[in-house]
Amino acid sequence: MLCLRYRGKPTVMLHQNLSQRQQLKILPQQIQLLNLFHLNSLELEQRINQEIEENPLLDEEKNEEEPLPEKEMEVVQDYHDYDEFENDDIPDYKTECENFWHTENFPEKPMAELADFRKDVKMQFHYLEHTPDELVLAEFIIDSLNSHGMLDMEVQALADDFSFKHKRWIEIEDVESVLYKIQQLEPIGIGSRSINECYLLQLKKMNQKRPDVRLASQLIENHFNDLRRRNLEKIMHDLHIEEDELVIIMQLIGKLKMKPIAESASSTEVNQNILPDFIIVQEDDYLEAFLYKQRSSSLHINSGWKEMIEAKGKGNRADKATQQYLKNKLNAAQWFVNAIRQREGTMLKVIKAILHFQYDYFREGDVRQLKPMILKNIADMIGVDISTVSRITCNKYVETPFGTILLKDLFTEGIANEKGKVISNRVIQSSLEELIETEDKKNPYTDQQLVTILAEKGFSIARRTVAKYREQLQIPVAQMRSLWA
Secondary structure: OOOOOOOOOOOOOOOOOOOOOOOOOOOHHHHHHHHHHHOOHHHHHHHHHHHHHHOOOEEEOOOOOOOOOHHHHOOOOOOOOHHHHOOOOOOHHHHHHHOOOOHHHOOOOOOOOOOOHHHHHHHHHHOOOOOHHHHHHHHHHHHOOOOOOOOOOOHHHHHHHHHHHHOOOOOHHHHHHHHHHHOOOOOOOOOOOOHHHHHHHHHHOOOOOOHHHHHHHHHHHHOHHHHHOOOHHHHHHHHOOOHHHHHHHHHHHHOOOOOOOOHHHHHOOOOOOOOOOEEEEEEOOEEEEEEOOOOHHHEEEOHHHHHHHHHHHHOOOOOHHHHHHHHHHHHHHHHHHHHHHHHHHHHHHHHHHHHHHOHHHHHHOOHHHOOOEOHHHHHHHHOOOHHHHHHHHOOOEEEEOOEEEEHHHHOEOEEEOOOOOEEEHHHHHHHHHHHHHOOOOOOOOOHHHHHHHHHHOOOOOOHHHHHHHHHHOOOOOHHHHHHOO
16 A cells, blocks of 8 residues: 655645625715814804815805995085184084994993903913813813803713814823813812812812811712712711711801802803804794805805816826816815805705704794704604714704704703603703792702602602702702702
8 A cells, every 4th residue: 555645834725705794984075074064153164264275276255345334425525614613612522532432322331341261261271281282172171161160061072072173083081181180270160060079179179177178078079969869867877977067067068159150250251142053034924944154155166277277187288296286176176165065955954854843942932842852853854864963953053033042952852741742851941940949948849849849730750850950950959959048
């Protein structure tokens, strides 16, 4: 028997497998389009001006000159001699004053310059040790604070917004680090994300050797939920204190500010003009939605540059680098104009769908007419993705017959009442706020009493839901409201 042995390397077998799989890839132009969806009117104007400066092929049609004011259209009179003014008895101070003020707008009180607290906080941050990236992030966080100096949005959402706007990824840890630095600035509690965090920031500035300060910090940090549920026995047991000591701690907490910026200070803040993105008008008995301003109609490709590109393309002597540069600019300009048109078309579909969904609310302006509405409802109506509706409605305002409102506030969850009808939680929050405003300040309603009263109005909700809505409205528990009465 003959045996053959192979002493070389083992043979490697090659296999080919054919498989199919789906993979979603977002093109760079799609990312740019989503960026345009996210911009509000003011940000879009800045983006258009930037694009016009960088791209010579993109042009904008300017409006015709407005007619001159009536004073400028008056015919200039002939020269007057001094004799005509010789007997003029009008005192000089009146004519001098009228050069600066119209008679009907003459100020009766001295006007003081009002400063925004955000500008002051930014100035304080400049004196801290920071990197250039931290400074940009800090200014973004400070601009995101509400009128009371508190941060309403989650850190994750804040990081996403910053990454989306500045086109570079930012980690949550970086946001937390910069936010911590902001919270060390004045006024105390600036940048706090909740009432209890605002309390803690104020307590940390006090003398930590004081027993009441130390115990108050432990209560707020570890037993704030027990305080909301009025579990006073549990608090005294865990902190190893007596009832009289708890009263002293509660009195100290009652002296703290719930918000960094007081109501009186925020009320004197300079009102910033809001440029709405949408407008809803009422004609006779019919409501219709429009874009506040259309920009695509004024943007066009410069015809002179376009003809020159086409002429160079036919010739053979054209510089290839120059020709390629002009072609790229032409493609970029055409894409930008089409993207603005697509943005406006999608925005118009979204606002018309919202108007159709909330027609009763826009007719009356009564929050009780607001229906439960989520992003998916609008996305299904117009056939787009939920993320598209989210970007279209983010940070945008609509002008209505009863005022200008934030579009995002119209999206609410719903709760079924006794009759099975789904009611927006904004309606319940409005009723809850009215009850607390009209309560006896010396003997306020507890959460359980509020549950009973709301049930009589047809809102059957649990006590924890009342506590949740009360926290969202930044209203403290009954015991703390009685201490501050």
